[in-house]
Amino acid sequence: MSDLSRAVSHALRHEPWVFELELDADGWTSLDSLVEALRREPAWSALDVKGVVEMVAGASKKRHEIEGDRIRALYGHSVPGRISKTPMAPPNLLFHGTSPRSSRTILIDGLWPMERQYVHLSVDRETAREVGRRKSPDPVVLAIDAQRAHHEGARFYRGNDRVWLADSVRSYFIAELPPA
Structure with missing residues (x-):
């Protein structure tokens, strides 16, 4: 599962354009689009939405978030432009x-x-x-x-x-x- 997590992170954090993915201002993209893009890679040709959902749910470190039919990376972005976040009071x-x-x-x-x-x-x-x-x-x-x-x-x-x-x-x- 860690290889899949790395591939998803790379696509959502660093080079979405290589995977022909469009991220909105909050970093979300379609789960179907992500799976379709990753399936173009031989290592992920059998990947389905269920596999991505299971990877996100079973991850020891919460790096990704799924909401409905959308997915995003929670942090670590290096894409041009800025993924918007809501300011919050931090721990001490x-x-x-x-x-x-x-x-x-x-x-x-x-x-x-x-x-x-x-x-x-x-x-x-x-x-x-x-x-x-x-x-x-x-x-x-x-x-x-x-x-x-x-x-x-x-x-x-x-x-x-x-x-x-x-x-x-x-x-x-x-x-x-x-x-x-």
């Missing part, structure tokens, strides 16, 4: 895992979305550490005073139950945590 504290080198820059310049549309933050330290391991075998975990940042104007959006998004986070809301 959020976390960001990164490499030691990047942490030095973040502590000076703050967090910016880089190639993505939003900054990705984790709800717990361990999830942030897992994310940071993608960038370094010895990641640094940063704590974000999200509640204070929110009260001072930073906008946050709920990605799913483990991921929050932000437009950016200024450096004075960020602190490096000691290694666990």
Whole structure:
């Protein structure tokens, strides 16, 4: 199922045009269109809507959402234009895992979305550490005073139950945590 999740994520987050998919302003596309596009790939020639629905329902990390006959990725977009999100009050504290080198820059310049549309933050330290391991075998975990940042104007959006998004986070809301 993880290969299917990766294929769906790629189509919905990064290159919908390669799959001839149209995303609306909120990132939704037709479930039938997605299945039809993926079926053009030999690995997915037998894919049906039921298979995508089962993958989304059984995923340990909630990356996609199905509503009626539509599907979208919840976060991680790098498509041109911006997928609209509704601002929400975040938890008091959020976390960001990164490499030691990047942490030095973040502590000076703050967090910016880089190639993505939003900054990705984790709800717990361990999830942030897992994310940071993608960038370094010895990641640094940063704590974000999200509640204070929110009260001072930073906008946050709920990605799913483990991921929050932000437009950016200024450096004075960020602190490096000691290694666990």
